[in-house]
Amino acid sequence: MTSLLINALRRIHLSLPTQTAVKCFSTSSYNSNTLDITKKDWKFPPQYTKPREVWIENLDSIEEKKLGLFELHPAVYATVPRIDIIHQNVIWQRKFRWVSWAHTKTRAEVRGGGRKPWPQKGLGRARHGSIRSPLWRGGGIAHGPRSGKSHFFMLPFHLRIHGLTSTLSAKLAQDDLHVVRDLNLPSDEPNYIIDLIEQRNWGPSVLIVDDTDIAPRNLTAALDALPHVNVMPVYGLNVYSMLKHDTLVLTQSAAERIEERILCHLHSNTRKQQAAFKLDQV
Amino acid sequence: MATVWRSQCTFTRILSGKTCRILNNAADLGSKLSPTSQSVTSRKYSNYAHSPLVKHIKEQYEFEVVKKPPEWTYVQRLLPFDTIPQVTPKESYPSGWIPPKDEAKNxxxxxxxxxxxxxxxxxxxxxxxxxxxxxxxxxxxxxxxxxxxxxxxxxxxxxxxxxxxxxxxxxxxxxxxxxxxxxxx
Known part of the structure; x- marks a missing residue:
């Protein structure tokens, strides 16, 4: 019953005042003393849209436990999801690392064809100068693909930022973004993770994002056999991976870090990042 | 005729320039180089640092790292902002800028x-x-x-x-x- 109520609340994104939330939970089976409710004080407080509240969940048991409530900044996690900008980001991520190795030979590179096949006049045949001309079967290819073609380009900086906020907002609005306290697991069995995902209805593929580069040993050992569950540090977060996985699981520190970095970019002078990309700049 | 004369002139100028340079070097050396050794050792130093006149230059300086001294506040004043600062509320702004109103949020x-x-x-x-x-x-x-x-x-x-x-x-x-x-x- 309580879970139904919670789900309904989450679905309509109703932002309850803190008092009501606590009262709602004191009647439930959860211990309200352990429920940790954080009101955040941002450097750039939200102006008009209210902050989004999310549950802090746990990973150390298969059953879902609510460990607390957590606020997310609406400028990062509750913007209008612009699917056109998300699409531009996906296209950019597919293209900038794509080098096309398709290759054809021109008439100069196909073997032979140096001799005029028959005299220009007097035979009643069409005039030809080489048997490797593009008109001939087995001849060279005119305007064919030449290998090593780079499709590199850089999406403008603010479109990259907007793509991240759009995707995070879409994930949160669709209830596909979950915040966990930490990544400590009781065992290193892959079945534990599979059961956990099944129990919480997270969909087959899950992307776990942590603040640090080093994930706990139990998690990495369990995920070694699961190609559809992946771990990523915060600096690797990108639109393509978020869309590729069904569910995005952020640790609390990762959610704060993403928020802090994006808010910093939204409120700073980005002239340097907006300058034309130079190939030797990184 | 004129061209020949000019070329001769340049030739002499180059020669005199060379001798001049050696003389200048000797002048730099002071009294160490005797005037007889000038013409014998006409060596060209391609690199300034390879010249015997240049002593070893110490490129690394000794310094002491002090964390959070009181002077650091003066350095911080010079550092650029990482984010655009908030506006300090005032009675009026000479530029004509109008601050956002709080009642607009309702x-x-x-x-x-x-x-x-x-x-x-x-x-x-x-x-x-x-x-x-x-x-x-x-x-x-x-x-x-x-x-x-x-x-x-x-x-x-x-x-x-x-x-x-x-x-x-x-x-x-x-x-x-x-x-x-x-x-x-």
Whole structure:
């Protein structure tokens, strides 16, 4: 019953005042003393849209436990999801690392064809100068693909930022973004993770994002056999991976870090990042 | 004839230049080099650092690292801001800038300030000045209500119908014509 109520609340994104939330939970089976409710004080407080509240969940048991409530900044996690900008980001991520190795030979590179096949006049045949001309079967290819073609380009900086906020907002609005306290697991069995995902209805593929580069040993050992569950540090977060996985699981520190970095970019002078990309700049 | 004379001149000049250089070097050396050794050792040093006149230069200097001394506050004053600072509230601003009002947050729609605390109202001039479109960006809340009010306001002010275009997802309204000063009411 309580879970139904919670789900309904989450679905309509109703932002309850803190008092009501606590009262709602004191009647439930959860211990309200352990429920940790954080009101955040941002450097750039939200102006008009209210902050989004999310549950802090746990990973150390298969059953879902609510460990607390957590606020997310609406400028990062509750913007209008612009699917056109998300699409531009996906296209950019597919293209900038794509080098096309398709290759054809021109008439100069196909073997032979140096001799005029028959005299220009007097035979009643069409005039030809080489048997490797593009008109001939087995001849060279005119305007064919030449290998090593780079499709590199850089999406403008603010479109990259907007793509991240759009995707995070879409994930949160669709209830596909979950915040966990930490990544400590009781065992290193892959079945534990599979059961956990099944129990919480997270969909087959899950992307776990942590603040640090080093994930706990139990998690990495369990995920070694699961190609559809992946771990990523915060600096690797990108639109393509978020869309590729069904569910995005952020640790609390990762959610704060993403928020802090994006808010910093939204409120700073980005002239340097907006300058034309130079190939030797990184 | 003249050319020959000139070339001879240059030749002599080069020679004299060379001797001059050696002489200058000797002058630098002071009394160490005797004038007899000048002409014998006419060596060209391609690198300044390889010259025997240059002593070993110490490139690394000894210093002591002090964490958080009181002088650091003076360094911090010189460092650039990492984010654009908040406005300090004042009675009036000499530039004519108007601070955002707090009661605006209770209205059904809201225009957020840009990162530089300016109103996001712009004029787009295209087709070599033939098309002017004023754009109000960063609109949150009920954008259609705002569209109606903007149309009503401009109609009363200019006594003519104005054409607008609303992008709901993008959160902006474009008004056909140059109404930037009117929209910054």
């Amino acid at each position: 209205l059904p729609f809201f225009i957020e300030r840009t990162r530089n605390h300016e109103l996001p109202i712009y004029l787009d001039i295209t087709f070599r000045g033939m098309r002017k479109v004023s754009a109000i960006r960063k609109i949150e809340g009920d954008i259609w209500l705002m569209n109606d009010e903007v149309k009503e306001y401009l109609k009363n002010k200019y006594c003519r119908y104005v054409e607008t275009r609303v992008h709901e997802l993008g959160g902006f309204i474009e008004v056909k014509g140059d109404f930037v000063n009117a929209l910054r009411w």
